[in-house]
Amino acid sequence: MTRPLARLGGIERRFGAVLALDGADLEIRAGEVHGVLGANGAGKSTLLNVLGGMLAPDAGVVEIEGRAVRLGSPRDAWALGIALVHQHFTLVPRLSALENLALGAGHRRGLAGDLEKLMARTGLRVPLDARVEQLGVGDRQRIEILKALLRDPRVLVLDEPTAVLTPDEVDGLFGLLKELAADGRAVVLVAHKLDEVLGVADRITVLRNGRTVLTGPSAGRSVPELVRAMVGGDAVDPIALGLTGVDAGATGAMSRPPAERGETTTSARALHAGGVVVRLRGAALADRSGPGVHGVDLEIRRGEIVGVAGVEGNGQRALALLASGRAVPDSGSAELPSGIGFIPQDRSTEGLIAEFDLVENVGLALQREPEYVRGPWMRWDAVRDAAERIRERFEVAAPSVTTLAGALSGGNQQRVIVGRELTLARDFLVAENPTRGLDVAAAAFVHAELRRMATEGVGVLLVSTDLDEVLGLSNRVYAIARGRLHDVPEERRTREGVGAFMLGGTADG
Amino acid sequence: MTEAELSLFLEASVRLGIPLALAALGETISERSGVINIGLEGSIIAGALGGALGALAFGSAGLGVLTGAAAGMLVAAVFAAFAVGLGADQIITGTAVTLGGLGMTGAVYQARFGATGTELSLPTLQALPLPFLERIPLVGSALFAQAPTAYVAYVLAPMLWYWLFRTPAGLELRAVGEAPDAAKAAGVRVRRVRFLATLVGGVLAGVAGAHLALAHAGTFAENMSAGKGFIAIAVVVLGRWNPLLVLGAALFFGAASALQFFLQALGFDLPYQLFLALPYLLTLAALGGWVGRARAPAALAIPWESE
Known part of the structure; x- marks a missing residue:
């Protein structure tokens, strides 16, 4: 031996x-x-x-x-x-x-x-x-x-x-x-x-x-x-470590804030909670590369994180596109607010353009925001300031904002995307597998930011294949299977319980 | 059309379709491996000149076909060295090879035979009627009283089909054209497969060029390939990257070319360009999904670089 x-x-x-x-x-x-x-x-x-x-x-x-x-x-x-x-x-x-x-x-x-x-x-x-x-x-x-x-x-x-x-x-x-x-x-x-x-x-x-x-x-x-x-040091985020999020509660941030009941508490969140910010009714969207989604009824209120768990390829893509306003439903309706941020799953192909520097990448998303344009022109000085703020606030390890996005590590690319999309997410944020492929420190950072957004009154839709992430962060949990959403009741929000719902619409293959 | 005219028309269709079929079958192999060889035209014109010079030197049209094939392969090797070896952009490399091939052959031809272009008299590929088969009514003489290079195309199409879809080597080639990284992970040597596939395409384009010079014209002329390389690439699309359909598509293009000559000869007033355009419209239809769905190999024209 x-x-x-x-x-x-x-x-x-x-x-x-x-x-x-x-x-x-x-x-x-x-x-x-x-x-x-x-x-x-x-x-x-x-x-x-x-x-x-x-x-x-x-x-x-x-x-x-x-x-x-x-x-x-x-x-x-x-x-x-x-x-x-x-x-x-x-x-x-x-x-x-x-x-x-x-x-x-x-x-x-x-x-x-x-x-x-x-x-x-x-x-x-x-x-x-x-x-x-x-x-x-x-x-x-x-x-x-x-x-x-x-x-x-x-x-x-x-x-x-x-x-x-x-x-x-x-x-x-x-x-x-x-x-x-x-x-x-x-x-x-x-x-x-x-x-x-x-x-x-x-x-x-x-x-x-x-x-x-x-x-x-x-x-x-x-x-x-x-x-x-x-x-090489002390880590921070139990979710990213693979500890089940539910009641891992030594850290205060981990205790799950009540959702509906949130309106009656006196936390800062209560000031914002309650207002429905997103409403999908019977929404359907076909997707060539997956099952799409159908019959989606979903309401998301300000200040809550709604988690959607599921095995990849069950319609998450279509759901994220619908909720972020990137696609119009084939049938049904989607009422969305104006300030939407979208953290897409694939950093390198959807999130950033590797050959563009940080200013250009940030500008690409901000060019529809009135304060960054003047008539037909882009206000590059304002965009550069915004990129600079993101670099400092989100501790992006880049020598300057003129660094090409492709030169950054995956974790730092994600910091840029998160920073940029949080800037846009005045009302609502869609995050699709936001910590995929990130190390513990970077994942902890993203989780903290999602929670912070919720406490500031933004509605958050977290679509993730990482069950622990969904359970650890969400006020309400859905499972997605074969393009349908299943509401997971409070008492079933465990790995096994949600796992059963994920197989709900007959297992994926 | 009388029966005699119809028979002549069919014969011309096949004759014009054969060089397209040869070049397109070769291009099918290289495109299935993920390499779109826009330089095909360069291989064809090199094959025509190589065939002519070879036939002249050896006094044999058969040996001329071999030298033509070698010339076509040489041009394809230049393309492959850049597009496969160095991972250069295939479209730009191919365009350069085509323009370079047309220019070089013209220069060699003029250096050898003078600027005025002495009328070359070459040993030609004679039609080789196949016993019994040529007597099939109507289509017999059209299909089976052709130059031997035509029979190469007939035999090659089913052989290539079997090779592509029924053998492990064919499976590897298709995998390289669809997902080179997956092929590499499965132990396939991606670069080598692409290189060899491109060379095979060059050989067949060279044979097509030799056929033009030795079976059709009996001489060489500058630019005599006349866009056949590009037509062959369209034929591959219309034939949906399937050797059997590609052979059919090539004969169909041949028929369309024959039709315009016939209509002119018969004194029709319709602009013949209309008929010339028909096959291209069909190619667009194939790409647009109206004549069945045509799906190119997923990794077509994408340079592959190993880590």
Whole structure:
């Protein structure tokens, strides 16, 4: 048991000017589930991609069973029994599930039979003849995992496989991983939630700034200890840490403010609460890439945070577009206020234009606001001041407002977007997965800002696939399944309770 | 039209459609891998000149087709070196290759045969009627009394279809054209696949050019490709990136070209340009989704860079 199955030592990898890995180590033993933890940009994915042969390291050694090897391509890794399940889907949308599984497998004879057996053994079932573009994210994730298992790997590497699965599916997957490990294989796992990883991993490795800062058995580790290792200091936001938000209430901000009853309390919120700021009635919107939404009845009042939980691809996109006024309902009605901010899910494609600097990116959103235009002209001085205020107020780590957005890290990009949209959100804010891919500190910041907006009387719609985030922040909770909203009653607002509602309209695939 | 005229019309349709079919089949392969080779016209004209020079040097039209194919491949290799190797913009690179090909062939031709362009007399590809098949009424002689290069196109279309949709290699090629990152993750060497696919496209465009010089004209003339590279790209769209449909679409374009000649010959007053425009209108209809949905490979024309 002492000789590791795989060992990465002193791995360095640079992307342009950014040093993603700076001497990271990882040691994997047969028969274990190994959790890899780290904040955003700590180098988790890079390290896993090195192990999977997707990225060649600039320096360092890779040893398999004590023998130094060179992993120049995924093929090299497979030959040594290493299979990688990627964080981002690596499926070809227009090919069928079977074709995707055959891709790179090289042979086709008997493939369907092998797959049937594999699906029966693992319980991961997918419709083989359906085109991937017609499948939900749950199915896609299962195909990715099957693709890796098809190679009968000795080391199975999974990069954030749980983000798009329901709590039940996550349990099922973890059960499977434990079985695989009990089989004498090794499983390497990156997952967002600390408690998830602690629950399944035998040993863990923590990365910080591209270096390994902690490695060892997971038994007896506490969440705060790991967080300190990850961020190198004391962390702030229990939600982002993966502690269930409900009554995690040591921190005052966590106690959930009453929604309807809020009108009778004497908090600052009560001054604003009550006024309905958004009203959707029987609203429907078709969406080419998802199920769309139909029959949406939703009222949001000033000062409340309404959370919508759901597995990705169940109509969240359409709901966010409707509520933010980016789309007009196909049927039904939407009454929206004028000052709407919208934090879209995808920072890089929807939120910011990488080739524009911060002033231009801010200007792009403010150009409809009267105080930033004079006749047909933009008041660039005012926009520059606004960008400057956002940079200071939201602590964007950028040398100046003329820095290109693409040069910022993900967390700092999100700070720019949040700052800009909060400027616009005088009445209402729509936030779609606002903390996806952010590290604990950045996520905590976003959560604090959402709460602050609510206390200032802004209505907030939080659409998120992160159940803990929804439960931890929201006054009222809905689950979205197959394009329909289900009101989750107070007593059911637990992971399991909401999880059941998320499957409500029959499970997504 | 009398039956004799109809038969002649069909024969002309096929004859004019064959070079389009060859070039479009090659372009289908490169586009399926995600590379749109606007430089196809350059490969065709190079194939025409290469074919002519080869036929002259070896005194054989058959060997001329081979040198034409080599010339077409060479031009495609230049395109691929920039568009695939360096990840340069495919449209700009392709335009440069087309204009460069037209200019270079003109220059070589003039240097070799003088500015006035001595009338070249080349060994030609003779029609090779296939026994029995050519006797099928009406379409027999049109389809089966053609130059051997026509039969290459007939055989190639079903072969390429089978290769694309039924073999692991074809699956890899399509994956590269749809989602190169996914293909890479599945162990496919994206750049190599795209490079080879572009070369195959160049070979077939070269054969198409050689066919123009050796089977049609019996000579080389500057700019004799006359936009066929661009028409072939439209044919690929109309054929929905499916080799069998592409062959049909090429013959249809051939028929449209034949029709204008016939209408002129028959003394019709209608402007023949109308008929010339018809296939393009259909191509637009295909792109707009009115003649079935045409969906280009998702990664078409997008340069791919590995990390």
